[in-house]
Amino acid sequence: MPRLTLDDLFRIAVPSDPQTRPDGSAVAYTLTTSRREPDENRAEIWLAAPGAEPRRLAEGSCPRWSPDGRTLAYLRADGGPPQICLLPMDGGEPVALTSAPLGAGAPVWSPDGTRIAYAGPHGEADPHAPVVADRLDYKADGAGLLRGVTTHVFVVAAGQAGGEPVRLTEGGFHAGQPAWSPDGERLAFTAGMEPDGDLDLSSSVYTVEAAGGEPKRLTGPEMIAVGVWWLGERLVVAGMRGPVAHTRLYTVGEGGAEELETGLDRNVMVGAPGYPGAAPQLAGDRLLFAARDAGCTHLYALPAGGGAAVKVAGGDAVVSGASVAGGVMAYVASTPRSAGDVYLAGLPTDEPCQALPGRPLTAYALDGVELFEPVRRTFTAADGTPVEGFVLRDQTRDGPGPVLLDVHGGPHNAWAPVFDGAHLYHQVLAANGWTVLTMNPRASDGYGEAFYTAAAGAWGLADEQDFLGPLDDLIADGIADPERQAVTGYSYGGYMTCWLSARTGRFRAAIPGGAVTDLVSMAGTSDMGYFLKTFECGGDVVAQSPFTHVSDVTAPTLILHGDADDRCPVSQAEQWFGALRERNVPVRMVRYPNASHLFILNGRPSHRLDYNERIIAWLEQWVTGSPS
Structure with a gap:
């Protein structure tokens, strides 16, 4: 069998961001490939289900199911900045929901499916205007000079006609991805609103009413918040005790943040480019999260009755996304033989698992190539x-x-x-x-x-x-x-x-x-x-x-x-x-x-x-x- 060549770059397909349909019947995910002509990376939405060949749905990324599973929201950049589109799963063409001048961010459905929230850029980026900086965070790798553009929380009606997004936050700070409260009345997000936040690297958890109003701060300097999720009635936060420290999990209430004991001396991985992981979420009555162990990224679950976290997906593998719905768990993992495949498994139990559970729904390993294994x-x-x-x-x-x-x-x-x-x-x-x-x-x-x-x-x-x-x-x-x-x-x-x-x-x-x-x-x-x-x-x-x-x-x-x-x-x-x-x-x-x-x-x-x-x-x- 032949060995890999550099031209195999154009045959590698990498799945990411798996999203389980609410009834557990299928998994939508982003598939990224490299094209020689034109010289670009192509992101597409694909659908995988047990017993069926994966199929392409649309060009785009960040698929998100509506609560009833009948509509898929996703991001698509069609000759401009990315916008949120809606794809009806019972047939029909996708419809653009937003037309924001600077684009939109990953869609987050409200619990009742009537609204979509996102964190998106706001401002007027004149490429010819002087760049005026009063803080150190005036530029960012991948975006360049920000020119006063900041990221804020928006909400838009999720109907076919959509409507003008409503901006819920304003100011000289960047808001993180929002999370809906179970009743759909509030949104939680992270932000560094302090005047010297660029110097002390502060980032706190805030909530804001979905109907509008002043954000309410829930955490202080006890941690640097990097992400927040409403899991059932619990507000779960990933944060660090200092700038150079492990990321840990916390629950946040009116009294502040309380660390969730996992029994692990390991770094929680919520997922970022080059830093694979998965957002914390509920898996039945257990809290599922990703953490790095000896170079690999594995999935862990906190037992419902308390106690140390249990490894529920391990082995020589790197998990880069997970999603739970309909009584099943989907995740993406790379292995010594594959840059990534989508797996489907039952909900985790309190029994530790040292391998990858479930079954692969895809087969993206390079066909006909023999790989050396580390x-x-x-x-x-x-x-x-x-x-x-x-x-x-x-x-x-x-x-x-x-x-x-x-x-x-x-x-x-x-x-x-x-x-x-x-x-x-x-x-x-x-x-x-x-x-x-x-x-x-x-x-x-x-x-x-x-x-x-x-x-x-x-x-x-x-x-x-x-x-x-x-x-x-x-x-x-x-x-x-x-x-x-x-x-x-x-x-x-x-x-x-x-x-x-x-x-x-x-x-x-x-x-x-x-x-x-x-x-x-x-x-x-x-x-x-x-x-x-x-x-x-x-x-x-x-x-x-x-x-x-x-x-x-x-x-x-x-x-x-x-x-x-x-x-x-x-x-x-x-x-x-x-x-x-x-x-x-x-x-x-x-x-x-x-x-x-x-x-x-x-x-x-x-x-x-x-x-x-x-x-x-x-x-x-x-x-x-x-x-x-």
Whole structure:
């Protein structure tokens, strides 16, 4: 059976955001594919049901069932910003419900099905007007300069004719996705309304009457709220006790927030680009939620009678969305063989499950391609700390070969032993005799909060040996050739690539992507610069900056960076490029036009293909001696 090639990018289909029909008979979901012509990512709404082939419903994303299951609301961008559309499931054409000048957000049905709420942009974004900033949050990666546009809560009638959406909030803040109260009288949302919310990173829970009125604040500085859901009569909030901390679950009432005890020292994952998870929800009389465990994202349930949470979907899998309705549970999970499939299972019980329950409704694994599977391995760092990683290689090959260390972003993210549709070069390199080592060092997610915060204020200083020791172990095992080592990574991984290539001369090639090179300049130019300087890297940012050691770099370096990156601004790449070129270190900088920080996940297919191709070519040129 043939091995994967980079052209398989255009055959990978990734499901997400599963939504169970209220009667439990089917699951609507978003399916994302990459198109070579035109050069774009295509999002479509599909429907899967037991015993039937999945079928396409419409172009769009964020499907949401009406309470009676007869209508599907979703987002569609038809030559402009995304708008909410309604698709009658008994036949008929979809109807656009909104025509907001700046677009709408994901639809949220009222309990009686007569209204839809959403969080959407509001303001007048004149591209030629001067940009005036009084706060640090005047730009955001992926959106660029916000120009006074803020996100607010809207409600619109859900009939075919729709109507003008009513804005329920106003002011210089961003409101999170709303949640309806069971009686349909109020909406809950998160927002940072404090004047200095950009400095203290505050975010609280508010409610507002659906008929209009002043928002009421329910939580204070005891936590940073990141999401809120009305589950039955309980208002459940995901929040953090501080800027660098695990996300936990709380219930909120008139007296404030009370933490829900899960018995887990794990980070609750509600789902975000690059950070898979699922919104908390009721599964019968149990509370279902997602949390990260040893790099994977699993589903857990809190028993109805109280006690520790029980794992109800586990194994070598990453869950990226779940939905409960009609006595069944649907979820999307990626595995070592698939970038994602939709599964359907019964409601969870109090019996722990170490695998993926239920049955797959889809089969999106690449047909006719044999994949290498990562092997989980625990290493011991120099100070005795156990650190976990994954070794991807052709196990039939003997003797030492070239090795690539690939560092994940975050740093509070994690590699998982599942098929990775973004880093296709892993599979191609393994087929060419390489060993790919992916490590979850200190600060990675899924190993407890102490491990999660262990590198705060000590980037590079606390985590350096978590990479070098495992490389030495692979060399001692006869797997890795000490003369053919290379390092790459993206975001924090790009930071660590620069750091390691400056601190040691062991690498024959270095490929930083979306990198952080100088924390001093980063603090004033990134959309999260203040957060990084004050909380994540609090302390001596000069000592933690790769640029402090740039004069020691000798490895030929390929710098890959998005031109519209506001998270790790392109000036970070320019500084590194300039310093290496001045010293005649072989260096090449590649800038991707209009590409934001997450372009390697959701950018133009041509850019993502080029990113993979360039990594392989650079390694062949400088490590294995093949022509560039």
